[in-house]
Amino acid sequence: MAQSHKQYASPELLLDHLSNDDSSMESQRGTRGFILCDSAFRSVSAPVAYHELLNRLPVHWIDAGERCKSLEKAQDAWSWLEASGAGRFDTLIIIGGGTTTDLGAFVASTYKRGVNFILIPTTLLGMVDAAIGGxxxxxxxxxxxxxxxFSEPSEVRIDVNWLHTLPRREILNGWMELSKHALIRDKALWSEMQTLGPHDSGIDWSRFVQEGNAIKKEIVEIDFHEQGERKQLNFGHTVGHALESAAAEANIAVDHGFAVGVGMISALHWSVLNAEKITDQESLKEASETLKRWLKSESESAPYNWCIKQSPEHLWRFMLKDKKNKANTVLDVRLHEIGAAKWDCPIAENDFEIIWMSAF
Ligand SMILES: NC(=O)c1ccc[n+]([C@@H]2O[C@H](COP(=O)([O-])OP(=O)(O)OC[C@H]3O[C@@H](n4cnc5c(N)ncnc54)[C@H](O)[C@@H]3O)[C@@H](O)[C@H]2O)c1
Known part of the structure; x- marks a missing residue:
């Protein structure tokens, strides 16, 4: 997809171009900047390089989490842009995790039929997944x-300095989406991840984030509108989304990355049952055990226990509403082997019941 807008070398240059001061060149040309930012950064310090940007441009604060991904919050943001005088040629900078960038990108892609926007992901999950792919x-x-x-930002500014303040639980969430990328596409990365775990002090985040988002970009470039290849990125998501919906209904907190992790265990179990080679069955089982170990780790065991207690009938109710389905058939993703996925695989309710009841 062509990106016609300029990319800025640093937050300072971005500010120079988008400053709303009357003296700024871009302001005179009618290009000004507005920020939608995760309200966590009212109390948590943003990396120093972004202080000036947050101080000088008008900011609309978003309380992050699934609840911000609503039409009501989109309307608040549209109204704020309108009241602030944001025009068709202005730029919206969106700073936050995946829920903030999902909301912000939707707002930007619909306000005045679409304005230029820049994403600055601040969670690991955002850097390897949510902010990539339009x-x-x-x-x-x-x-x-x-x-x-589907709407592409003019720039995604990845800066792992944001990760310094990210809580352990959010590192685990991002690690789950990174695991997904490795499991569907990169056996070597998965082998390395298996030896580390999300909280290993020796992780080089710059390299891991770069490898994770390279996998996503490569897939998205082949199939931007999700007609085929891109569907594999939904590995673990049909069950993951069903768990998130069930949790929201029960008013229980189950994070997206976490739910996807449990969904991948279920999908790996399905993959074991369908794998032809014994060696593949073994490595798929091993992957499932590794994910369980990470998710069950001491501080994260409560949501895990809640997820695995859900009945398959209850989850199926949500799975039937998944947008990847065709003609009332649930279509899901499984693996042939580590690093190779197969999408559009039909799964019947009976089969799902058997898989879910024996996977944990
Ligand atoms: N659009 C896509 O292609 C895509 C892909 C994957 C996931 N997603 C979406 O992403 C969402 C999950 O994103 P998420 O896991 O980033 O959740 P999130 O945006 O809710 O952020 C998680 C928590 O971390 C806090 N936080 C963010 N950055 C921080 C930082 N640097 N320091 C301290 N705290 C910080 C937030 O305030 C929030 O409490 C889901 O809604 C999912 O559907 C979208």
Whole structure:
């Protein structure tokens, strides 16, 4: 997809170009900057390089989490842009994790029929997945990402300095989406991840983030509108989204990355049952055990226990509403082997019941 807007070498240069001061060149040309930012950064310090940007441009604060991915919050943001005088040629800078960038990208892609926007992901999950690939989504009636657009930002500014303040639980969430990328596409990366774990002090985040988002970019470049290849990125997501919907209904906190992790265990179990080679069955089982170990780690065991207690019938109710389905058939992703995925695989309710009941 062509990107016609300029990329800025640093937050300072970005500010120079988008400053709303009357003296700034871009302001005179009618290009000004507005920020939608995760409200966590009212109390948590942003990396120093971004202080000036946050101080000088008008900011609309977003309380992050699944609840911000709603039409109501989109309307608040549209109204704020309108009241602030944001025009068709202005730029919206969106700073935050995946829920903030999903909301912000939707707002930017629809305000005045679409304004230029820049994403600055601040979570690991955002850096390896949510901010990459030009999709956004809002939840509707308890269904994840039921509304959204395909719309590319002019720039995704990745800076691992944001990770210094990220809580352990959010590192685990991002690690799950990174695991997904490795499991569907990169056996060597998965082997390395298996020896480390999300909280290993020796992780070189710059390299891991770069490898994770390179996998996503490569897939998205082949199939931007998700007609085929891109569907493999949904590995673990059909069950993951069903768990998130069930959790929202029960008013229980189950994070997206975490739910996807549990969904991948279920999908790996399905893959074991369908794998032809014994060696593949063994490595798929081993992957499932590794994910369980990470998810069950001491501080994260409560949501894990809640997830695995859900009945397959209850989850199936949500799986039937998944937007990847065709003609009432649930279509999901499984692996042939580590690093190779197969998408559009039909799964029947009976089979899912057997898989879910024996996977944990
Ligand atoms: N559009 C896509 O292609 C795509 C892909 C994958 C996931 N997603 C979406 O991403 C969302 C999950 O994103 P997420 O896991 O980033 O959740 P999130 O945006 O809710 O952020 C998680 C928490 O971390 C806090 N936080 C963010 N950055 C921080 C930092 N640097 N320091 C301290 N705290 C910080 C937030 O305030 C929040 O409490 C889901 O809604 C999912 O559907 C979208």
């Amino acid at each position: 999709k956004n989504g809002l939840n509707l009636n308890g269904i994840k990402n039921a509304i959204g657009t």
